[in-house]
Amino acid sequence: MKVEMTEIKKRPIGVFDSGVGGLTVAREIMRQLPDENIVYFGDTARLPYGSKSKDNIIRFSRQIIRFLLTRNVKAIVIACNTASAQALDVVKEEFDLPIIGTITAGARAAVQETRSRKIGVIGTEGTIRSQTYTEVIRELEPEAEVMGKACPLFVPLVEEGFAKHHIADEVIDIYLREMKESDIDTMILGCTHYPLLRSRIMAYLGDKVSIVNPAYETAMDLKRILEEKGLNNDRDSLTKYEFYVSDAAEKFKQFANSILPYNVETIQQINIEDY
Numbered sequence: 412m413k414v415e416m417t418e419i420k421k422r423p424i425g426v427f428d429s430g431v432g433g434l435t436v437a438r439e440i441m442r443q444l445p446d447e448n449i450v451y452f453g454d455t456a457r458l459p460y461g462s463k464s465k466d467n468i469i470r471f472s473r474q475i476i477r478f479l480l481t482r483n484v485k486a487i488v489i490a491c492n493t494a495s496a497q498a499l500d501v502v503k504e505e506f507d508l509p510i511i512g513t514i515t516a517g518a519r520a521a522v523q524e525t526r527s528r529k530i531g532v533i534g535t536e537g538t539i540r541s542q543t544y545t546e547v548i549r550e551l552e553p554e555a556e557v558m559g560k561a562c563p564l565f566v567p568l569v570e571e572g573f574a575k576h577h578i579a580d581e582v583i584d585i586y587l588r589e590m591k592e593s594d595i596d597t598m599i600l601g602c603t604h605y606p607l608l609r610s611r612i613m614a615y616l617g618d619k620v621s622i623v624n625p626a627y628e629t630a631m632d633l634k635r636i637l638e639e640k641g642l643n644n645d646r647d648s649l650t651k652y653e654f655y656v657s658d659a660a661e662k663f664k665q666f667a668n669s670i671l672p673y674n675v676e677t678i679q680q681i682n683i684e685d686y
């Protein structure tokens with residue numbers, strides 16, 4: 412049966428992450444593409460992804476994409492940097508719809524921004540270990556020098572509500588002192604949670620370092636891709652957002668309501684292992 416293009420345009424964007432962090436990406440999509448419907452999935456039963464093996468990240472990503480397809484999505488954004496770094500290339504080959512991640516968007520913005528070609532990247536252990544940011548940056552700018560640093564404590568700091576506490580400054584100092592003393596002029600916040608520490612990281616590194624937020628850049632990328640493919644939604648009804656998690660719906664809801672520009676009322680829990 413042939414589906415009309417006008418029907419396909421109305422379908423939602425699937426956005427997924429290991430948990431709440433990807434809401435920083437969903438928030439940018441809501442801001443930059445206010446006409447797009449969104450189905451968000453947070454894999455709260457199996458987080459953190461940052462310390463898991465590549466094989467498991469690929470398996471989780473496949474299951475989530477299968478679930479999102481049951482929600483009739485027209486495109487998928489892997490909001491999680493760890494899953495983007497480790498699973499995007501594999502799942503892109505396996506599924507027949509546009510799937511984008513955060514890495515290329517972040518790397519491209521950093522290459523455009525840097526003057527010294529010395530770029531810092533911070534992320535989870537999995538993201539930094541994978542070297543995916545470094546590879547993509549070097550494809551775009553072969554002369555670039557990339558300094559990576561895993562900052563695993565940043566995720567629990569943000570999730571436990573310590574992003575604005577002085578303890579955050581102490582952890583930033585421990586992780587980022589070497590970067591501060593280096594001659595990088597651009598830094599990628601290569602993890603979903605780090606935009607919520609952005610102002611403190613900026614204050615710590617000072618004016619000489621530009622900060623790249625892949626969440627913002629990914630929403631820009633999505634906009635461009637939807638327009639190129641003629642998949643962008645034309646405003647004809649109220650935008651709809653749906654949220655699903657694999658565990659701890661109430662905790663997710665509290666976090667979502669602390670960072671999203673509107674009130675989330677319903678979070679549905681599903682068993683992701685069924686997909």
Ligand code: DGL
Nearest residue numbers: 429459460461492493603
């Ligand atoms: N969402 C993950 C990322 O962006 C951080 C949280 C986790 O480790 O699951 O890499």
